[in-house]
Amino acid sequence: MDLEGPGTRGFSPTSPLLASSAALGWSGLLAELRSHGVRESETEPAVPKNVEIILILAGNSCGLVRRNVGGLIQEAVPKTGTLWLSPAGVRKDSAIVGPVPRTLHISLHGELFDRLKNDFGLTVDETRSIRPAAGISDSVINQIGRSILTELAAETSASRVYVETAAVTLAARLVQKYSDGRAGVAQAALGYGLDQSPLRRALDYIEDNLSEDITLDSLAEVTGYSVFHFLRKFALAMGVSPGRYISQKRLENAKTELVAGKLTLVEIALNAQFSSQASFTRAFVRATGVTPGEYRRHRR
16 A cells, blocks of 8 residues: 655556546645555565655455554554555555555655755654554545545646645645654744735736746745745635635636637636646536636626
């Protein structure tokens, strides 16, 4: 049940891939949806390059997963909603007794933890200091994992920013709760809302670049904050995440373009940062209950 980073071994044939973010251009993490059959042990024990989170989406209360992580023997029942955590660079071997129908595997890249060093006063390699855990419950990670699954299933106009936000938040959660090596989490990392001037710069940047690719790095740079500080401060000031705010603004912009009638649906979809008209239509229907074409006809 272990997700390997790019360049390492593949999964067992008993663990078919159901969906993957590999071709979606996401930054900070790789997400894979898999189903696991019975497996006695690893053919070749893995040494993952990245920190791994495994969320059991549809489990098996009659099953059991056993694993050896760097000499630490762990076993737990793969119940729906439970989590498995693995540090980077630690050899591991696992066996599955009883099939596990659906699991979400999230591989967090090391660069995420590097970006949090100043915010949390980190002095060690956090990717190797995350404690191995088997069959635990964490409502925060569970909620974020399921929201990533939603983005994997259906593209939105701000999928990239949303996933970047999720990746940073997951890394911060692991440092806060599951690290053996941290020097102590700085309370200042929680912060308050954005000052009006940085907030105005961020909102103006979003408004001016709705039809362009907006990243968390670019928004943080505009405000002068680190990515982690920016995320916390923006949410406190605006009441929503940057990704959700950008998605709402792009929807409003798309509605305006539809009513104006000067652009084709394909052009409007691309302006809203969708990869295709079909993806745009699905997202528009979810948000408004009507197709873009219907919206245009009813408001002319």
